[in-house]
């Protein structure tokens with residue numbers, strides 16, 4: 026309204042500039058759209074064959090009969106790299122779906138006590154940390170996509186383990202309030218400097234590239250966490266102190 030009125034009476038140079046800007050913006054948004062589609066297509070095309078490769082590696086490893094120790098080690102490395110890449114591709118696909126509105130979540134009332142326990146059992150399979158749950162025994166309920174929330178918590182536990190010393194415990198806390206439930210993933214690890222705390226939820230953002238690099242992450246984990254939790258109508262935040270640890274808090278509607 027107001028802007029249009031102003032433009033109608035503006036000198037022709039301004040009108041031309043406005044037109045050029047509009048055109049540039051539409052080209053930019055077109056190329057962003059193309060880039061997203063490209064990422065989504067490539068992720069999809071790579072994931073399928075890589076999943077097959079991973080499957081074969083697993084089946085050879087399961088039989089193991091005539092393999093030497095060196096061969097087993099090589100195959101295990103290949104399998105774990107394949108697994109890592111499959112997860113990265115899945116994350117890229119999820120983000121692309123969230124971008125174009127085709128990420129479908131199945132939101133229902135969930136009992137979080139069971140969910141958190143399942144997650145801890147899963148996490149204990151790949152790390153021998155002390156992971157404990159602090160929760161009331163009565164059922165704590167909230168609206169969530171059960172499997173996606175498990176993915177979210179596994180991501181946060183994975184980080185809690187990656188960014189702390191080997192002997193440090195991870196604690197999951199569960200609390201029910203009148204209209205929401207809260208899940209917290211707490212670690213006593215390296216912590217996150219204040220100026221990075223809002224940015225860690227951005228795609229590919231990593232605090233300390235050298236240290237983060239050694240842990241082999243992609244910088245996508247927390248952006249997935251945020252996208253999924255917000256998709257469930259909840260929100261996620263972080264409290265952290267350098268050298269003391271971090272608490273990631275997820276709030277979900279009850």
Ligand code: ADP
Pocket residue numbers: 184185188212214215216217225230231232233237241242243244245246247248271
């Ligand atoms: P990734 O772990 O793959 O690097 P994330 O998106 O999960 O990617 O995390 C982004 C960055 O936030 C990490 O690189 C790390 O620097 C920081 N971070 C995340 N979780 C923690 C944590 N629990 N403690 C300390 N730093 C963390």
